Each structure stands twice: as structure tokens, then as C-alpha cells.
Amino acid sequence: MIYDLAIIGAGPAGSAAAKIATEGGLSVLLLDKAVFPRDKTCGGMLSAKTLDELGFELPDELMQHEVHKVRVYGYNLDSSEWDEKRTIGKAVKRRHFDDFLVHKAIDTGAYFIEGAKLTAIDQNSTGIVIRTSRGCFSARYVIGADGVFSPTAALAGIHGRLPVWQMGFTMEAEVQVPVLNSDYGTAEFYFIPFLGGFGWAFPQKDGYNIGVGGVAWNHKRLTSYFYEFAERILKYKGINAPVPKAKGCFLPAGGIPRRISKSNIVLAGDAAGFVDPFSGEGIYYALHSGHIAAQTLLEVIEAGGDWGKAYARRCAAEFYHDFRLSLLVALVSGKKTQFQYDVLKENPSMVRAIPIIMCQRHPYDMVLKENLLPMPGRMFRTLIDKHA
Template sequence: MEYYDVIIVGAGPSGSTLANALRNSGKRILVLDKQTFPRDKTCAGWVTPAVMDSLGIDLEEYGSSHTLQPISQFRIGMMGQKAVENDHGEVVSYGIRRCEFDNYLLDRVTSPKELGTPVKSLTQEGGNWVVNNTWQAPLVVGAGGHFCPVAKLLGNGPGSHETVVAAKEIEFEMTPEQAERCQARGDTPELWFCKDLKGYAWVFRKGNYLNIGLGREDNHKLTEHLNAFVDDMKATGRIPEDVPGRFKGHAYLLYDHAERPLVDDGLILIGDAAGLAYTQSGEGIRPAIESALMAADLIWDLEDFSAQALQPYGEAIAKRFGNRSENQQSGLQIPDWVKAPLASTLMKSHWFTRKVVTEKWFLHQEVPPLEMAQI
């Protein structure tokens, strides 16, 4: 049996960020993940400058060997209507490929890693948690996404009682012929809202890579909506007609709809395992990174890992992201006044699509950078 101070289950952005943030804390850290890296990850794949700053990533260094698509414009519309383009006059976000980005973050981690290792058992023994009868620690962090095995131990665990947003997407490298025919531009991601505002689709070009996807609250109609969107994008020349391969799916919780407890005795959830994706957009990378940094700030000097001792993390999450809504409505949190017949008109407005949809819902420009005491 190998002993650690902290075992992190999940080596994605939240797990690797936590491990890296605790590098000089004096604690022995083990990172587990069921997959090997680099890995394919279903995600549109853009990050704001706030994320890159929080991670301490040198943009020039990262971009020299990884895909880094500067974004200065957005093309936004409601399906069936003409889109509105807004030029922000500066870089407001960056396109990344998750297979590269996640691997880059994990490579920075100096702690021991056990990749390609699913959690088969997680039990308590003598005040410690024991993983796979091989590793033990007084604290286990769930960073394994929506279906994280650690999340199963808190509250009612992942299940049918949760309001889940489901998405399907594909990312592929275009041939020269496809790239020439594709009208989507790298500096201008496209967001297309469903007419009922219960989801949205996207077309996002990163150099010669193209990412296409759609996310909705009603999973049973997801494929139908996706196929209609893809057909429309092909017909209008936004994407090539010969899109290869199959669309891959994933699920996630929106922050205001998640009911998972964040801590228990010797347990803490971060990132998508905690259900932290922004309710307005479904974007989860910034909340994942920030939750990991907040967890590291608490764990740094902590020796007592009781639920009471870990509770300040939950309070920090509520302070940063707000108290979870008591009204557990399904779907993206779009204000009722937007859902009214006025919605189609608003989506034609340069002011609304820029100031509300882009800058507030997707870029969260009004949210100040995260400040940490230890990190």
C-alpha cells in the first residue's frame, strides 16, 4: 500500500492544475486517470485570457508548438436567421485543441501519475481512503468530470435526478480542399442558438482544424437538432460538405442546476465533477481552473480533512460563482425576457449579441481575475 497526502482522481485541467498548484506545499500528491494522455476530449475548445493568466501560460511559448487561435470577433445568430458579426477590436479569447491543452497542463505536473488506471474501488480504512487496494490518502479529490467516481460518494451521486446538458461535437483537420471551401474564419467563432433557446450550436475554426457541435438540455432530440444544423451549415458553405467521422457526445452540469455537495469527510469535488459549468453558456474550463486553485489554497496548509475543515472551499465557490439557484429549472439560464418573442429580434442586435451574449455570457469579462493567498 502506497501512502499519499492527496489523491486526485482525474488528470484533466482541474486535476492537473490542482496538482501543479500544490507542487511546493510539501504534500505527496498522486494523480490518477482512466485514460492515457494525450487524449481526445469532446469540447469546443476556447479559453479566455483570464484562464491563461491564472495558469501562468506564456502565450508565445505555448503557441510556438501548440494550436493557439486568437479570437477577436464573434458571429452570433438564431437558427433560421441571419447572423450578426461583432468585432471586439482586440483578442478576447483563444482557440485551443483539448488534446494538446490538457496534455500540456499534465506535463507540468511533477507528482507521480497513474494514467490508464480506472478507479475500481474506493473505500475507507482507518481514517484514510483506499483506491484500488493500492493507494491510500486522507483526502481524495474528484476531478474526473461529470461521471467522476468520487462524486458517487457525495449526496445522491450522478444519476437521472440531475438536469444534464448533453452535447455532441467533432473536431478534425481539414484537407487543403476543405479548408478552401470552408467559409468559417479562425478569428470568428460562430454561435447559433436554437429557436427555443434550450441550447446552441457552434462552428469554430482553429487554423486547419474545424470544430462543430451542438449542446441542448433535451438529449432525446439532440441528434435531430445537430443533423439539421450541420445540413444548414453545409448548404450555406459555412462548413465543408464532406465532414468526416462520427460526432462524439458528452454531458455536464450547469452550475445553478447542480445539487452535488462539494465536500464530505476526506472528499472534495472540483471542475465538472462538482458541476461548475457556467449556467449561461455551459463553458467549464475557467470554473474548473479556478475551483482547482481555490481548493489548493485551502489544502496547502490543511492537516484536518473533515467535512467541516473543507467547508471553506464550498463557501469560496459560492462567493465566486454565486449561490446555486433554488429554482432548479432545466436548460441554459436565459432570462425570461429574452425567451419571449423579443428573442429573435434581440439576436439581430449588435449591442445585445456583443454586450450580453458574448461579453457577459461567454467571456465573463465583468468577472475579475481570481486572487489567491498561497498560489
């Protein structure tokens, strides 16, 4: 059988594309090297815009926590917070969330094969041959949604392994302890002494997802720093609990020009480099790029044209303006200092930048207007106040 579309990788990007394509009448093969459900290193916080992009409601049993407030901590654990008074995100466990999305795709007609590690991609006159540890399959079109180190990108000759300066790195663990009443509904972010870095603590039903992230060339230092950070946060909260073994992952930085298609093969999600370089958010862009990939394919099959070029143009129009502004914010904020926190403390509306990023599809023009442009004056006033 020759499938209309084969999707390599059954994370959010792959499952989202599979659902749209099957609903559009295509025969879809969805492949993944893992056996589901499987764990995935992630903070597990779905932003409000991610929930909107899904296009359907998630069942209550998937939800770990609903967030409406943001709290930011400086190095001395002094904090400043902003209550948006509406839902800005919901916490989930990726193991269950991704499995749910896969079954959504299966329910619409996608054929799912798990435990299928990609070994080769060949193109011939009839289409594309996908060779895996579970056998060979043929398709007319292929979406590579197989992560930051995408085998599809490498084997299809789209691009090789990303250099370390084009990536971020995160470490996280789930600590199973009672959640403090004061932490309900609150996403916490922490200043940490790493370029482009921050820490987090997100409440769940049975504890906290605690993590740190920063530029990838610091991945070894971030790995060792994570345990110091997590122990400090738990101690601050008055929680006596061991920190479990953490998991790390690399993620691409969006906003850097990359090739994302070749002939009838396109990349989506992390494989395409679609991650917000400032916030590190990837699930929204995975879902959205998966939807764009499937929608443009349906349009090309209907009206003709070059799928790869049409997809790349639409992604560029949808993502790159914000990615580049986000990259600018990340570079300007740099290695966050206590003085930067002091400025934020005196201007608590700056914390609102986080809900803006979590809720708006194109947030960075507003973030720059409300936070970056007034920054010199705010810094000057804070400096004067500190020495008054």
C-alpha cells in the same frame, strides 16, 4: 507510501490542483482511467478568463486560433456581430491541451498513473484507500475531479448520479476543411430550436469545431439534429465536405445546490457541478475550483480546520452568485425564437454579452443590467417596427 493528496481525474481541474499542491510541498498522486493523450468532447474554446486563470502562457503550438470577434446567427442565417478588438478566447484541441496540463503537474513533482479505473474508496484510521484497476493507493486527502458522472462522488457517498434535469448535453465534431478568410478571428453562435440551446462553429488551424448543445432531456433529438445542423452550416459557407462522426457528452448545470465534500474528500470541476448553465463553459471553473481545492488544503494543513467545509464555503462565495444569475438568463432566454434574434439584430450591442461572459470572472450582473433589464422595451420597439 501514503500520499498527502490523491487526485482522481487528470483533466483541467485535477491537473490544476496537482500543480498547486506539489508547488506547496505536498506529495501528490494523480490518477486517470484513460491513457494520455486522450480525446475529450468539447468545443475547445478557452475564454480569456480561462487563459488568465491558467497562470502561465500556453505554447504557440497548442493554439489553433485566436478569437476577438463574435458572430450570432438567426434561423434564417442572418447574422449580427461584435468585434471586441482584443483577444476574448483561443481555440485548442483538448487532446493536446489536457496532456500539456498533465505534464505541467508532472514537472512540478506529481506522480501520474494512467489507465487506472477507480473501483472503490475506503476510509480508515490512517487515511483513504483508493482501489483501482492499477492497484491500491493511500492518501490523507482526496480530490475527485472525474467528471459529471463522478465515480468518486458515488463511491465516497457524496452524491449519486445527477438527474437528467440537472444536466446539459452537447454534440460536436471537427471538420477538416480550409477556414474561410471571413471566419478568421471569429467565434460563431447559432440559434437552434431547443430549450436552452445554441450551436457553434469555432475556427481551428485545419477546419472548424462544430457543435450543438441544449438541455439533457433532449439528448436524443440533439444527437440526430447535429448532422442536419452541421451540413446546413457547411453548405451556407460554400464548403463541400462530409460531416464526420460526432461525439456527445453530458455536462452538469451550475447553480443547483449539491454536496461537494465529505470528510477529507472534495469534488472539483464537472464532478462538483461547476459549469456555467447559460454558456456551457466548464474549463474556467474546472481550473479555478482545482486551484481553490489545493490552496484551501495547503491553508488547512498549515493552520488547521475542516478542509471540506472551507473549500465548500469558498466555492459558494466564488461561483454561486453568477451561476444562479446565469441559470436565470438561460431560463428567460428559453427556446430562442426568430423574434428574439430580430431584437438582437436591432440592438447589436447585445452580442457583446458573449465577450463579457468570456472575459469577466463575474459577468452576469453586467449581462443582466445591459441585456435582460432593457429587454421588454427592446422587444416592444422591435414589435412596433415589424408592424409599422
